[in-house]
Amino acid sequence: MTDLTNLGIAALRDGVAKGDFTATEVATAFNAAVEAAQPALNAFIVTTPDKALESAAKVDADRAAGKALGTMAGVPIGMKDLFATKGTQTTAASKILEGFTPQYESTVSQKLWDAGAGMLGKLNLDQFAMGSSNETSAFGNVISPWRRPSDTAPLAPGGSSGGSSSAVAARIAPAATGTDTGGSIRQPAAFTGISGIKPTYGRCSRWGVVAFASSLDQAGAMARDVTDCAIMLEAMAGFDPKDSTSLNLPVPEWTAGLNADMKGKKVGIPREYRLDGMDPDVAKSWDDGIAWLKDAGAEIVEISLPHTKYALPTYYIIAPAEASSNLARYDGVRYGLRDLPDGAGLQDMYAATRAAGFGPEVKRRIMIGTYVLSAGFYDAYYTQAQKVRTLIARDFTEAFQQVDVILVPTAPSSAFALGEKSADPLEMYLNDVFSVPASLAGLPAMSVPAGLDRSGLPLGLQVIGKAFDEQGVLNASLALEQRAQFTARPAKWW
Amino acid sequence: MSDYRIQGDTGEWEVVIGLEVHAQITTNAKLFSGAATAFGAEPNTQVSLVDAAMPGMLPVPNFECIRQAVRTGMAINAQINKWSRFDRKNYFYADLPQGYQISQLYHPIVGEGAIEIQLDDKNPDTKKTIGVERIHVEQDAGKLMHDQHPTMSYVDLNRSGVALMEIVSRPDMGSPAEAGAYLSKLRTILRFVGSCDGNMDQGSMRADVNVSVRKPGDELGTRTETKNVNSVRFVMAVVEQEARRQVALIEDGGTVVQETRLYDPDRNETRSMRSKEDAHDYRYFPDPDLLPIELDDAFLEECRASLPELPDAKRERYETALGLSAYNASVLTADVETARWFEVLLAETAARAKKPEADVAKQAANWLISELFGALNKLGAALETSPVSPAAGAELLALIADGTISGSIAKQVLEKMLETGDGAGVIVEREGLKQTSDTGAIEAAIDAILAANADKVEQYKGGKEALFGFFVGQTMKAMQGKANPGMVNELLKKKLS
Numbered sequence: 008m009t010d011l012t013n014l015g016i017a018a019l020r021d022g023v024a025k026g027d028f029t030a031t032e033v034a035t036a037f038n039a040a041v042e043a044a045q046p047a048l049n050a051f052i053v054t055t056p057d058k059a060l061e062s063a064a065k066v067d068a069d070r071a072a073g074k075a076l077g078t079m080a081g082v083p084i085g086m087k088d089l090f091a092t093k094g095t096q097t098t099a100a101s102k103i104l105e106g107f108t109p110q111y112e113s114t115v116s117q118k119l120w121d122a123g124a125g126m127l128g129k130l131n132l133d134q135f136a137m138g139s140s141n142e143t144s145a146f147g148n149v150i151s152p153w154r155r156p157s158d159t160a161p162l163a164p165g166g167s168s169g170g171s172s173s174a175v176a177a178r179i180a181p182a183a184t185g186t187d188t189g190g191s192i193r194q195p196a197a198f199t200g201i202s203g204i205k206p207t208y209g210r211c212s213r214w215g216v217v218a219f220a221s222s223l224d225q226a227g228a229m230a231r232d233v234t235d236c237a238i239m240l241e242a243m244a245g246f247d248p249k250d251s252t253s254l255n256l257p258v259p260e261w262t263a264g265l266n267a268d269m270k271g272k273k274v275g276i277p278r279e280y281r282l283d284g285m286d287p288d289v290a291k292s293w294d295d296g297i298a299w300l301k302d303a304g305a306e307i308v309e310i311s312l313p314h315t316k317y318a319l320p321t322y323y324i325i326a327p328a329e330a331s332s333n334l335a336r337y338d339g340v341r342y343g344l345r346d347l348p349d350g351a352g353l354q355d356m357y358a359a360t361r362a363a364g365f366g367p368e369v370k371r372r373i374m375i376g377t378y379v380l381s382a383g384f385y386d387a388y389y390t391q392a393q394k395v396r397t398l399i400a401r402d403f404t405e406a407f408q409q410v411d412v413i414l415v416p417t418a419p420s421s422a423f424a425l426g427e428k429s430a431d432p433l434e435m436y437l438n439d440v441f442s443v444p445a446s447l448a449g450l451p452a453m454s455v456p457a458g459l460d461r462s463g464l465p466l467g468l469q470v471i472g473k474a475f476d477e478q479g480v481l482n483a484s485l486a487l488e489q490r491a492q493f494t495a496r497p498a499k500w501w
Numbered sequence: 502m503s504d505y506r507i508q509g510d511t512g513e514w515e516v517v518i519g520l521e522v523h524a525q526i527t528t529n530a531k532l533f534s535g536a537a538t539a540f541g542a543e544p545n546t547q548v549s550l551v552d553a554a555m556p557g558m559l560p561v562p563n564f565e566c567i568r569q570a571v572r573t574g575m576a577i578n579a580q581i582n583k584w585s586r587f588d589r590k591n592y593f594y595a596d597l598p599q600g601y602q603i604s605q606l607y608h609p610i611v612g613e614g615a616i617e618i619q620l621d622d623k624n625p626d627t628k629k630t631i632g633v634e635r636i637h638v639e640q641d642a643g644k645l646m647h648d649q650h651p652t653m654s655y656v657d658l659n660r661s662g663v664a665l666m667e668i669v670s671r672p673d674m675g676s677p678a679e680a681g682a683y684l685s686k687l688r689t690i691l692r693f694v695g696s697c698d699g700n701m702d703q704g705s706m707r708a709d710v711n712v713s714v715r716k717p718g719d720e721l722g723t724r725t726e727t728k729n730v731n732s733v734r735f736v737m738a739v740v741e742q743e744a745r746r747q748v749a750l751i752e753d754g755g756t757v758v759q760e761t762r763l764y765d766p767d768r769n770e771t772r773s774m775r776s777k778e779d780a781h782d783y784r785y786f787p788d789p790d791l792l793p794i795e796l797d798d799a800f801l802e803e804c805r806a807s808l809p810e811l812p813d814a815k816r817e818r819y820e821t822a823l824g825l826s827a828y829n830a831s832v833l834t835a836d837v838e839t840a841r842w843f844e845v846l847l848a849e850t851a852a853r854a855k856k857p858e859a860d861v862a863k864q865a866a867n868w869l870i871s872e873l874f875g876a877l878n879k880l881g882a883a884l885e886t887s888p889v890s891p892a893a894g895a896e897l898l899a900l901i902a903d904g905t906i907s908g909s910i911a912k913q914v915l916e917k918m919l920e921t922g923d924g925a926g927v928i929v930e931r932e933g934l935k936q937t938s939d940t941g942a943i944e945a946a947i948d949a950i951l952a953a954n955a956d957k958v959e960q961y962k963g964g965k966e967a968l969f970g971f972f973v974g975q976t977m978k979a980m981q982g983k984a985n986p987g988m989v990n991e992l993l994k995k996k997l998s
Binding site for chain 1: 550553554555556557558559560561562589591593594595598599600601654656782784785786789790791792
């Protein structure tokens with residue numbers, strides 16, 4: 008029998024449905040792969056092999072009973088530890104939530120279980136999804152399965168969905184959930200040679216997802232290829248009355264609608280993304296992408312998104328502002344860590360709890376956010392940033408009058424080594440330069456592998472679409488995927 | 502301007518008062534969660550995951566709360582903002598699970614409105630209009646319990662997330678009486694509208710009292726804010742105490758500091774809670790978990806159509822259409838339950854008499870205000886819990902109107918009704934209280950009285966006509982109050998002529 012861990016969502020689901028193998032065999036194979044890789048990659052905060060087997064047994068029983076199977080039936084996945092899972096510890100990779108076991112299940116994870124998926128475990132991430140390298144987790148760095156051919160230096164899997172990207176790239180999970188606030192699905196997908204889609208803001212319910220920046224946070228799918236992403240996103244998306252910002256729209260049949268023919272489609276290439284000093288390999292992969300979409304029948308149109316350069320500073324005002332307020336609930340009063348020094352009062356408890364519970368990057372963003380919202384600075388920072396955000400969104404609206412999708416690189420470089428950028432937050436923040444604009448505009452965007460750079464590491468291409476047009480994004484991404492012929496995978500060194 | 506003045510050593514001082522009233526919106530569910538809002542429930546039994554601010558929980562607006570705020574705004578003729586938004590007010594406290602209160606700073610749902618007060622019901626010159634700056638909707642916090650453990654405080658989140666309206670007045674009041682009248686009137690309006698039960702003793706309505714003093718004609722002085730005052734009487738006391746304290750402070754060479762104070766009813770004094778220097782920077786910003794509230798015309802129309810007749814309009818109608826005195830009209834409209842009771846009584850009374858309501862309104866109003874209120878007062882009972890229903894009252898009034906019983910007998914009958922819960926007709930029959938129009942019996946009684954008081958008859962005939970009342974009284978007494986008074990008068994006049 009083939010190694011089941013080489014298969015993706017569609018192949019596993021279809022194989023289980025046809026009876027080529029059982030869901031239990033699939034879960035067992037991935038459980039073993041997770042266990043073998045965990046010491047080396049640290050992709051999971053907790054593993055839940057029993058949960059995976061339990062879901063698999065139900066799928067096998069349903070199949071035996073002749074019941075209809077869900078679109079993810081028999082597929083065990085990794086769940087980013089930002090999604091609340093009933094009865095399983097949920098930490099957001101922070102000490103402040105260590106040991107916290109929710110009594111509720113996030114809407115997105117529930118939908119996946121309802122579709123027949125099982126849970127391999129809770130995936131590591133940057134603490135509260137704040138980071139681009141998965142180096143801010145309180146539960147240790149996640150290591151990318153990729154290595155430069157030249158050395159064995161541990162590489163960053165990207166962030167914040169670093170556990171997700173590492174696990175999917177290492178083939179210890181066929182797919183994983185991610186969340187994307189400023190690029191946290193797309194950048195790790197690009198770093199690890201997998202596909203990842205962030206849908207339109209509001210497509211996936213945020214209910215039960217630990218909040219980072221409410222106006223930006225959006226769940227999405229990370230998997231081996233575009234088709235798998237479509238299948239998984241279809242299972243995750245949908246209106247949720249428990250989330251006021253959830254889109255009250257039916258979920259299109261994205262998988263059935265997949266079509267790589269780009270004839271009659273216009274692809275925008277924004278000149279502002281071609282930065283001075285751009286990594287030549289990134290520039291080349293972008294050119295490759297342009298050629299591939301042209302080959303698929305698309306017309307290439309140069310466009311302008313004039314406010315692009317303000318996106319990063321705007322993001323780093325709005326996201327921390329919201330985070331500073333969203334994270335106020337971690338106060339030691341009701342759940343999670345409580346540090347109550349002898350004789351301490353309420354204020355001392357807050358200070359001690361939050362000092363001990365939050366990591367340095369989280370504290371930095373809380374301080375930035377508190378600062379930009381404080382009296383005397385609010386208008387200069389927060390109000391101004393909201394205005395610029397509106398202009399950035401308008402740039403896209405205007406561009407989409409001319410084009411159907413936009414093609415840009417996902418990240419300014421391939422994966423860097425752990426520690427390489429963690430000393431300088433600003434340099435780390437620059438990783439988000441290509442991903443943040445679509446987040447601020449709430450648009451669907453996807454990263455697909457485009458090839459390897461000179462150091463032998465994957466690069467990603469990003470397709471940005473109109474609001475609600477995930478189909479257009481998936482289709483262009485499929486056209487890229489078919490031409491990129493990306494078959495490289497990390498050697499198994501663990 | 503009010504003519505209320507504080508007499509200081511350096512002369513007279515004016516008082517300037519503004520009230521911020523927190524009114525709990527009457528709904529079964531909290532503002533942003535489905536949790537219940539029952540008063541007096543066991544601690545932490547009315548708490549949802551949202552109210553406890555568990556990770557990943559999100560607020561979803563309860564549109565009934567929005568509707569009630571809009572209806573309240575309409576009831577005070579305020580501008581209704583078709584576009585409003587929720588903001589977060591950020592601060593840490595153990596009774597605030599989210600670490601922020603969801604409120605409306607920048608775009609409240611209700612804008613400028615006004616409430617008319619009248620200090621003296623009998624004097625229209627004491628009318629005054631108090632401006633309302635805004636009404637916004639916000640979450641209540643939980644409650645700390647300090648008396649449950651020797652060294653720890655406990656938190657009860659039952660109130661956490663309960664919907665409040667904050668109704669902010671202009672600083673248009675100038676005396677304790679005006680502040681009291683404003684608060685009472687506001688409570689009356691809220692109860693008429695049904696948007697708040699107005700139960701101040703249960704905390705569903707409470708006031709932050711802003712007070713400053715100045716020499717007449719001067720600029721506004723520095724104000725203090727006394728928080729969470731929970732009765733009309735206490736609000737009036739706070740104004741008086743705080744104004745006196747400020748005057749004494751200034752006259753002693755001190756300055757009033759802008760600060761938050763607390764009222765201690767046991768000592769009848771206010772105490773400093775925190776000064777402006779300790780004031781929080783609340784870092785208000787739009788709540789990104791919530792979309793703006795956009796109201797369409799159909800919704801506003803529905804809100805307007807659902808409003809009942811409001812107290813001012815009702816009082817006006819009672820005076821003009823029903824012919825009631827200003828005083829009676831005011832008493833009957835001061836409380837929504839009283840007005841409801843009166844209107845049922847009126848309808849039943851008119852139906853029994855087969856007359857228009859206007860013809861029986863005075864009788865009904867007088868009986869309700871002087872007879873029933875008096876009797877209930879004696880029993881320490883309230884109208885809401887009165888054993889006598891409006892229909893039973895109407896039956897009693899009908900017996901008076903058709904001459905079955907006299908007014909004085911009616912008092913006895915009412916007492917028995919309150920005591921037994923029986924109907925007026927049943928009591929009159931059982932106790933034999935029917936008025937008699939039997940000419941023979943009355944004549945016999947009169948003859949006996951005139952015979953026994955021959956001297957007084959002489960005096961009367963000699964011109965001392967005031968004695969007529971004496972003969973009436975004696976006759977009624979002899980008849981045990983049951984004689985028809987008109988007939989007694991008529992027969993007496995005939996016999997004495």
